[in-house]
Amino acid sequence: MKMTFQKLVIGASMAIGVSALAIVPAQAGTLTGATIGGTASSDYLIYDVSGNSTVLVPNTQTNIQKVLDGNAANPTGNVELRASSEGSGFDFTKNTTLTGQIGDKSITLSSLTATDWFSTGSELSTNYGAKNFANTWFNEFAKAAGLGANLIPTAYNMFLSSNGFQRSSDPNISYVNQNDITGDIKIGLAGHFDLKEYYRPISPLLASFLKTGFQASEVVKVTYNDKTDFLYSFSATKSGLSNSLGVGADGKSHSGNYEVTIQGVPPTAVPEPSIILGVLGVAGVFATQRKFKKASI
Incomplete structure (x- = not known):
C-alpha cells in the first residue's frame, strides 16, 4: 500500500x-538587436526621456535599444525614421529602416517612400481618385477627421501641396512588444495627441477642415514573417510626455501614443x-x- x-x-x-x-512559453519581451538601415541609413533621430520631456540624444546603438524598451503605459522615448522628411529638398525615393528580433522572428519597420504612397502598380500617380495607398489612407484620414464627402478632394490636394504625405512618412517608433501567448506584436508610434493643432500653422485652411482634437499617427511600413503591412491609427492615448527640452523642442510632439498591432508567430515554448x-x-x-x-x- x-x-x-x-x-x-x-x-x-x-x-x-x-x-x-x-x-510555459518563452519570454519574448521587447525588440532586441535593433539596428538602423535602409537607403537613407543616417537619417534618423533618437529621443530619450528626461522627466516628462523627450530630448534628443546621440545616435548610438545603446541609445536605440534603450528608448525602445517601454510600453503604452510607460513610453521610454522613440526613434524617428527618415527624420528629414519635413525639410526642403527631401528625397522621397529613400527610406530608413529599424530591424531587430522579436520572439523567434526578424521584423523590419520602415519609413515610407513616394512609391509606397503613390504606386498604382504601373505608375506613380499623385491624383485624387488614383488606385493607390495614398488615396486609400487619405479617405480613412478624412473620415476620421469628420470631413464631408464634398470636401475630401479639396482637402486631399491641400494635404498633398503642404507635403502632408512626406510628413506622415517618418514614424517615431517608441516600442515593439510581443504577447508571449497569442503572438500579437504591438508597436507604439509617438505622435501629436491633437493633430489639428499641428497642422494649424502649416496649412490653416486644411486645419480648419479637421475636427477639434483630431488624431492620426504617422504610417509605418512593417515587414514580418514574409508579409508587409502599412500600419497607422486614428486613436491616441496620452503618453505623459512632450518634446519640451533641447534642440528642436516644440512642447507638443510625442504627446500622443498610437498603438498598432499585427498578428505574430508565438515564440517557441521554453520551460x-x-x-x-x-x-x-x-x-x-x-x-x-x-x-x-x-x-x-
Whole structure:
C-alpha cells in the first residue's frame, strides 16, 4: 500500500511537471538587436526621456535599444525614421529602416517612400481618385477627421501641396512588444495627441477642415514573417510626455501614443528553469526509490 501511494505521488508530480513544461512559453519581451538601415541609413533621430520631456540624444546603438524598451503605459522615448522628411529638398525615393528580433522572428519597420504612397502598380500617380495607398489612407484620414464627402478632394490636394504625405512618412517608433501567448506584436508610434493643432500653422485652411482634437499617427511600413503591412491609427492615448527640452523642442510632439498591432508567430515554448529543476528533482526521487526497492530485495 505504501509503495502504491509513493508511485501515485511521484506519477502525479511528474505529470504536473511535464504539463507545465509544455505550456510555459518563452519570454519574448521587447525588440532586441535593433539596428538602423535602409537607403537613407543616417537619417534618423533618437529621443530619450528626461522627466516628462523627450530630448534628443546621440545616435548610438545603446541609445536605440534603450528608448525602445517601454510600453503604452510607460513610453521610454522613440526613434524617428527618415527624420528629414519635413525639410526642403527631401528625397522621397529613400527610406530608413529599424530591424531587430522579436520572439523567434526578424521584423523590419520602415519609413515610407513616394512609391509606397503613390504606386498604382504601373505608375506613380499623385491624383485624387488614383488606385493607390495614398488615396486609400487619405479617405480613412478624412473620415476620421469628420470631413464631408464634398470636401475630401479639396482637402486631399491641400494635404498633398503642404507635403502632408512626406510628413506622415517618418514614424517615431517608441516600442515593439510581443504577447508571449497569442503572438500579437504591438508597436507604439509617438505622435501629436491633437493633430489639428499641428497642422494649424502649416496649412490653416486644411486645419480648419479637421475636427477639434483630431488624431492620426504617422504610417509605418512593417515587414514580418514574409508579409508587409502599412500600419497607422486614428486613436491616441496620452503618453505623459512632450518634446519640451533641447534642440528642436516644440512642447507638443510625442504627446500622443498610437498603438498598432499585427498578428505574430508565438515564440517557441521554453520551460522555466524552476520547472526544469522540479522535474529533475522528481526524476531523482523516482531513481532513488528504485534503488531502495532493489536493495530491499
